Every structure is written in structure tokens, then in C-alpha cells.
Amino acid sequence: MHKRHWYHYVIALVIMAAVWEGLAIYLAIPAFPRLGEAVSAFAKGMAGGGPLLKHFGVSLYRVSIATLISLVIGVPLGLYLGRTGGPIGSVLLYLAHPIPKVVFLPVIIVVLGIGDTAKIFLIALVILFQIVVTVKDAASAVSPGLVKSVQSLGGGEWAVFRHVILPASLPAIFTALRLSTGTAIAVLFFAETYATQLGLGALVWDAWAARAFDLMFAGVMAMGLMGFGFYVLLDWVERLVCPWTAAQRN
Numbered sequence: 524m525h526k527r528h529w530y531h532y533v534i535a536l537v538i539m540a541a542v543w544e545g546l547a548i549y550l551a552i553p554a555f556p557r558l559g560e561a562v563s564a565f566a567k568g569m570a571g572g573g574p575l576l577k578h579f580g581v582s583l584y585r586v587s588i589a590t591l592i593s594l595v596i597g598v599p600l601g602l603y604l605g606r607t608g609g610p611i612g613s614v615l616l617y618l619a620h621p622i623p624k625v626v627f628l629p630v631i632i633v634v635l636g637i638g639d640t641a642k643i644f645l646i647a648l649v650i651l652f653q654i655v656v657t658v659k660d661a662a663s664a665v666s667p668g669l670v671k672s673v674q675s676l677g678g679g680e681w682a683v684f685r686h687v688i689l690p691a692s693l694p695a696i697f698t699a700l701r702l703s704t705g706t707a708i709a710v711l712f713f714a715e716t717y718a719t720q721l722g723l724g725a726l727v728w729d730a731w732a733a734r735a736f737d738l739m740f741a742g743v744m745a746m747g748l749m750g751f752g753f754y755v756l757l758d759w760v761e762r763l764v765c766p767w768t769a770a771q772r773n
Contacts, residue, residue, distance in 0.1 A: 565741035582723040589646035597654030605662025620652045642714040650703035661695030704753045
């Protein structure tokens with residue numbers, strides 16, 4: 524694998540900018556503004572405590588808390604199901620996982636209200652299953668020989684978990700978090716377009732309704748920036764926790 528350098532990001536941004544500008548010129552419609560208009564709206568909204576910055580902060584808080592909750596619950600549960608959960612636990616997981624959790628938003632709002640709690644709960648509920656399934660599969664795929672090696676040295680279940688199961692599952696945990704980042708932001712947009720006036724989803728929806736397409740795309744850019752920030756953070760943490768696998772992804 525090739526190592527990423529700063530200029531790789533620059534080249535990628537140039538390509539994306541060229542594609543955006545080309546599409547805007549080709550379509551020539553107000554609903555798809557030129558890149559400069561969207562960037563200008565983004566800069567104005569983020570500078571000096573602008574409205575976009577406030578919406579960004581609210582959305583970042585919701586996604587961060589939801590991801591943390593899903594991680595705290597999902598990783599131990601996935602490790603347990605992969606190690607000792609048995610067929611019943613797997614069947615229950617596979618029955619519940621395909622259900623689209625977003626359909627429960629009206630019920631969640633009735634129970635938890637229209638504040639942050641309902642939105643955080645929905646995001647956490649959706650990405651929880653992604654984390655559990657990925658971690659469970661990784662834990663169940665650990666070589667039995669490695670487990671027996673620790674047990675032959677007198678190691679108990681905790682030693683097996685600490686020295687074999689958890690280290691072997693760490694790459695899957697980071698993979699699950701990377702997959703969950705995009706899902707979390709998608710669910711965030713859906714949740715924030717329902718009974719709320721704060722958050723990037725609400726901003727994008729209101730801007731679309733008002734035909735303020737430059738501001739709408741500024742909100743989309745802010746969501747993309749948030750997702751990119753999570754990816755960079757996860758890469759950095761993975762390099763610290765399990766550098767032997769992070770190096771292979773460069």
C-alpha cells in the first residue's frame with residue numbers, strides 16, 4: 524500500500540472541485556450553484572460565530588455522543604456474541620439488524636421528545652447494529668489455535684479475551700467505526716429534518732425550501748467536513764492503538 528501525503532489530499536480536492544464546477548456549468552440550474560458560491564456561503568456561515576457554525580456544533584455533538592454510546596455498548600456485546608453468544612444470540616441479531624430503525628423516529632419522538640435525546644438515540648440505535656455485527660464476526664473468526672495457546676499456558680477466559688480476542692478484533696472495531704461514520708451522518712440528516720430547527724439537516728432542509736441553494740450546499744459541505752474529520756481522527760487513533768494494521772491501509 525502507498526503512504527498518503529498531504530499533496531494527495533490537495534489533488535483529491537482539486538479533482539472534486541473540477542467535477543463540481545464542470546457539473547455546475549453543464550447543468551446551469553440554480554439548484555446546483557457554482558463552487559465559488561457554495562464556498563462563499565460556507566465561509567460566511569462559519570466565520571465569526573455564524574449560523575452555520577452553530578448548526579455544525581449541534582450536529583457534531585449529536586453524532587459524537589451517539590457514536591460513543593454505540594461504541595461502549597456495541598463492542599462488548601459484539602465480542603460476547605462472537606465468543607460465547609451462541610446460535611440464539613446470532614439469530615436474534617440477524618433478525619433485528621435488517622429492520623430499518625429510522626421508521627421508529629415518530630415513536631422515539633413521542634417517548635423521548637423532540638430534543639437532542641431522541642435524535643441521539645436514533646443515531647446510536649442505527650449504528651449500534653453495524654458495530655455489533657462487524658465486531659461479532661471478527662471475534663468469532665479468531666483462530667482457535669491462538670485461544671488454545673493462551674489456555675495451555677494457564678490463561679483463563681479473561682487472559683484469552685485480553686491477549687487474543689480483543690487485539691484480533693481491534694481492526695474490525697475501527698472498520699465498524701469508519702462504516703458507521705457515513706451512516707451516522709446520513710441518519711443525522713434524516714433526524715434533523717423532523718421537528719427541529721437546529722442542526723445541519725435542518726439548515727439544509729430550510730435552505731432548500733427557501734431556494735437558498737448556496738447555503739444548502741454550504742450545509743452539505745459542512746456535513747462532508749464533519750465526516751472527513753471523523754475519518755482523520757479514527758486513522759490517528761488506529762495508528763496509536765494498532766499500527767500494524769493501520770500501515771497496511773495507507
